[in-house]
Amino acid sequence: MNEAQAAGVFGTFLKSRRARLQPSDVGLSSYGARRVPGLRHEELAMAAGISPTYYTRLEQGYPVQVSVEMLTRLARALRLSEAERQHLFDLSRTHHPGPSEQPAGDVRPGLRQLLDALLGVPAVIMDRYTNILAWNAMGHTLLVPRLPFAAPNDAASRPNLTRLIFLDEPTRALYPQWRQEASRAVASLRLASGRFPEDDAMTALIRSLEAQSPEFAELWAGQAIEACQTGEKTFSHPSAGAFTLNFEVLHLPDQQGERLMTYTAAPGSRGAAALKTFRICEN
Secondary structure (H helix, E strand, O other): OOHHHHHHHHHHHHHHHHHOOOHHHHOOOOOOOOOOOOOOHHHHHHHHOOOHHHHHHHHOOOOOOOOHHHHHHHHHHOOOOHHHHHHHHHHHHHHOOOOOOOOOOOOOHHHHHHHHHOOOOOEEEEOOOOEEEEEOHHHHHHHOOOOOOOHHHOOOOOOEHHHHHHHOHHHHHHOOOHHHHHHHHHHHHHHHHHHOOOOHHHHHHHHHHHHHOHHHHHHHHOOOOOOOOEEEEEEEEOOOEEEEEEEEEEEOOOOOOOEEEEEEOOOOOHHHHHHHHHHHHHO
């Protein structure tokens, strides 16, 4: 992504967040009919305490220097969530291109041992593109049991969780609340794309998904941002039926976007019973 493209992405994000605000949200009165939803350029600029011309140039995608103070004002005026605020700061760095390291792509032996030691807990390790780098037996049984267990070992054809959610019918059927799951996947991927703006592989993944899935393209255009660190997921599993699990996402300390996702169930729940059947299969 070159500087002009990066500035355009930054401007598009600003525009999407301005469009969802009303004058009353920032303590202003509304006068006259509005041809488009949201605040006007000059209203947002007033709320942020900056020049309307300067703000308009930002939103139109001109490569303009943005200070930390200015970003803080914009985040406050746009009523950004913490994840959105982080994304705004991440995108601002695309005005100053620098090297972007690629993830290593291989899971070190200690992490594989950790996966195998998580008895009774489905777990997977993914990179920032949501390629599955490794999983334990229960993670494999939960997510894509029809694939070979060794599928993540082949770097050229690793299963990609986002691709599976949008393009693979059995995976779509795994999530009865598919729209919610799809929205989470897109919001999380957008957050990762902002952290690594110079990553051509990330851009290629997004463009490929936009071309292959109208649903992905629609959700991506919505500019949603979400960290997706913890929560619940409901499954309709081909062998264990319907159940709900809690998930936790732990980011690994290499700062390349790799993370460990685990799934657990409350004691005595339908999810706990389902996980016991997975252990029987594992044994």
